[in-house]
Amino acid sequence: MDRSLKQTSMLSYWTARYFIILCIGLLVFAVAAVWWTKQQTMDSRLQTVEVLAQDIADRLDGPTGDVVIPPDLTKLLEKRAHYFQLGSGICLIVTDLSGKLLYASDPVTQEELPYKLNDSLDKAREPGMKAITAPITHQEEKIGQVTILQPTKPLTRLTDVWWAFGLALLCLTALGWLTIYLLSKKLSRPIRMVASAAREISQGHYGISLDAQTKERELGELIRSFKEMAGRLEQLEHSRSFMLAGLTHELKTPVTSVKGLIFAVREKVVQGEEADEFLDIALQESVRLERMVADLLDYNALAAGIVHLERDRLDASMLIGEIVYQWRLLQGELLQEPSLCLPEQQVYIAGDSLRIQQIMVNLLNNSLQAKHPDRALQLDIALRVHAEAAEIVVNDNGCGIPVQEQSHIFERFFRGEKKKLALRGLGLGLAFSKLLAKAQQGDLVFNSSTEEGTSFSLLLPLADSQHQDAN
Structure with a gap:
């Protein structure tokens, strides 16, 4: 009971x-x-x-x-x-x-x-x-x-x-009780303030003020950590509201566009070839909307851990070459051939080829979207072998990522200012790619970015036999 x-x-x-x-x-x-x-x-x-x-x-x-x-x-x-x-x-x-x-x-x-x-x-x-x-x-x-x-x-x-001893015991008892009373009161005051602040946060009020001054290191660390947590929660709540508004806008725009185009065709505002063109645009917008919804569902599924990933033994050089070749075919003849730097010996990695392709294609698409208007896009892709993992480095000569945005690039729903104006999307590409890499016991790392270009590294574990050879 x-x-x-x-x-x-x-x-x-x-x-x-x-x-x-x-x-x-x-x-x-x-x-x-x-x-x-x-x-x-x-x-x-x-x-x-x-x-x-x-x-x-x-x-x-x-x-x-x-x-x-x-x-x-x-x-x-x-x-x-x-x-x-x-x-x-x-x-x-x-x-x-x-x-x-x-x-x-x-x-x-x-x-x-x-x-x-x-x-x-x-x-x-x-x-x-x-x-x-x-x-x-x-x-x-x-x-x-x-x-x-x-x-x-x-x-x-x-x-x-007896009288002297009794008086001494009485004084010691009173002094001891007063000491623990004052200490407990001093310790409980900042803890009560933190508890009160926690209740404020639970009610959605993040603008708390903790003015407790204490010389105890542990209590000081507790108060500082709580302040940092409150600030971080306030920032996350602000980001969530902002991202939700952006997400709503990004999903609403193609829906509104498709609705307007189909309405125009149905009401015969446009006819003939122009009506066909409107339907084609509506179809493209529907495909874009479908892709954004699929990205959102995939991200949520992966974050919840319900996506099954294969762990196959893959030839890294062959896989990279095939991914780049297929991506290059979809871009047409205007794009220069990416530069591949692959080792002569075979490198075997453990992972899911489809998910690795998703990560690589996302990195290549980001490089394409960041193309500098005054120079042709040049992609350099290299495969390096380390003691514990294989590293796939993707470098481009695009516009680069602004310094103030570099610390947020792996946050979900984050999109740079230039990208918001140029392209529609949910800002899940890099966040989803990083989750995919970690799910395969690897990682996606941002190396550097300047006005001369950007560099990312995809780290993947070596297959067992390859790992033994590397050691």
């Missing part, structure tokens, strides 16, 4: 998740830090109690080797406990070498003494108590023992540390 994905803003999405992750991370860190601090604090305070026990033990060494209990021992213990912040509840017990109870800061009987001083029962003696002992020595001989029973709770009291 499909479920719609609930979407939220990037600002809310990232800040919420970052805040949760930050809190979990800081909580784990806090627990570990508190445990470690607690252990370090306990060890430090136990060492302090040990120092206190040893200090009291040194004070109990009498001059005759007996344990002497000073009368101010209780006050001394209270002062030391207050000074070292050991808290209340500590119990000081002094015994002699035989274990006899000599002093206890809290009421303790001799019978209770073994239980309190039994090291094996230290952990189970009293909940929350810790026993620290220090020997009383006289001339390096033990004469008694001082034992301090210290509650463990004061040892691990971290009230001040």
Whole structure:
């Protein structure tokens, strides 16, 4: 069952998740830090109690080797406990070498003494108590023992540390959340602008304005690429409208012409030989219209990939010679014989002979249409063999292609200004020829064009055996 994905803003999405992750991370860190601090604090305070026990033990060494209990021992213990912040509840017990109870800061009987001083029962003696002992020595001989029973709770009291640590965690959490909030806000702003611009383009408004300034390279590249895409789409939309208008005009002109001619004959506006001449003109216009429609259908079919192309092993020199010969016959005697420069060895290419002929004839017709009025048309056709492909070069000495039009010659429906005035057509010849070449794993390349002439190259893959020979 499909479920719609609930979407939220990037600002809310990232800040919420970052805040949760930050809190979990800081909580784990806090627990570990508190445990470690607690252990370090306990060890430090136990060492302090040990120092206190040893200090009291040194004070109990009498001059005759007996344990002497000073009368101010209780006050001394209270002062030391207050000074070292050991808290209340500590119990000081002094015994002699035989274990006899000599002093206890809290009421303790001799019978209770073994239980309190039994090291094996230290952990189970009293909940929350810790026993620290220090020997009383006289001339390096033990004469008694001082034992301090210290509650463990004061040892691990971290009230001040807790407040400081909690405040630090709160500040880190707020700072981290503010950081990700500002970063997310900065990142989401240009993305929202691009999304808004995309919606404008989807509605057909291409004149968008993206003024987002960002120092991030990736976001800058996204904005620049989107601007370029929007500009290109606007240009393509303008070209589409312009080309559609041109296409409509080119198709409408012969239809109108044929309609007018046939109407004139039917209404007997013209009769006899003149009527026959009108019908012949109408037939020519119909043929031209049929050719333009066929070109349009062929281009669309090839662009959609539904045209089947053969991949035969062809003799390139023989194929070029036959194509040029047939084309030359259709042009009459006024055209000079094209110059062929073919290699002596046989060159085999892989392709569709009919489609190669279409490309070659289109190039030759374009050269014929570009004939310079002050000089005879001269065509030079050469076949060159490279490591990966065969190159058929077609050069002419025509008028050339204006520089501003050279980058558009392979665009569909594009026609130069001079060609629009001189000939009817759809501007699909070179675009269709390039598609045909690419469909045969080759290419049609524009080499150069000046006032002295134009040069194109048709690249076609070598046949397998020829390719092995070339290598």
